[in-house]
Amino acid sequence: MLSVLKVEARKLNRSLALVLVVAAPTLIGIFAFFNITRMDQPGPWEQWLVTSVGIWAFFMLPMSVTALTALVAHMEHGPRSWDHLRALPVARWKIYAAKAICVLALIVAMTALNLVITYGAVSLAAVVKPSIQPTGDPELLKVGWLLIKVLVAGLLMIAIQLWTALRFASFVPALALGIGGTFFAVVATSAKQGVFFPWQMAVNVMGEGWRHDTALALGGGLGAVVLILAIAHLARREVL
Secondary structure, eight states, X not given: OHHHHHHHHHHHHTSSHHHHHHHHHHHHHXXXXXXXXXXXXXXXXXXXHHHHHHHIIIIIHHHHHHHHHHHHHHHHHTTTOHHHHHTSSSOHHHHHHHHHHHHHHHHXXXXXXXXXXXXXXHHHHHHHSGGGOXXXXXXXXXXXXXXXXXXXXXXXXXXXXXHHHHHOSSSHHHHHHHHHHHHHHHHTTTOGGGGGSHHHHHHHTTSOTHHHHHHHHIIIIIHHHXXXXXXXXXXXXXXX
């Protein structure tokens, strides 16, 4: 399994995946920087950092997952290398499991960078405009824990996107699913049923009460089950 993971890591290193990992959280950092510099009064650290988490969970995470899973899948679909991979003396499930692990690792890296870059953007804005120096404690551990919950709740969405991207040779189904899911999550934000919609689960953990608990349990628990089923299913059939 370790050798398969090393091969996948080398493939990703030669792709645009690392560019995406940096670009997505950087966009949020740029937004935070210019949004803060237009303020006249300082705000608390927590306000800026939690706002960044909200943007990540609400829009940037779903779109990043859509792009990343399509990119990872296209590395094999494009050159039609699935036949070669599946003919190797390696259990097929290990190939798909390695891809899933790499995708999850990149998403974790993006999420961590979101916090780091936003913190840096806010600090830079305070240097440029000292009058808006954020007040209070950044409470990085608290914000970091919130990001972990966002990741757990988003696991179901990640599993569905990865399953679709690897299942179909064309990138259209995965992109259509991701864009459509994000669209309905945005336009139906306040819907009570949204807590059961995979593309809304990540943002629902930012609240409290039953929506928080439901999104966390379904997103993480069901997400893990779906990811395992996806790997088992893909290992047993051909790519169309």
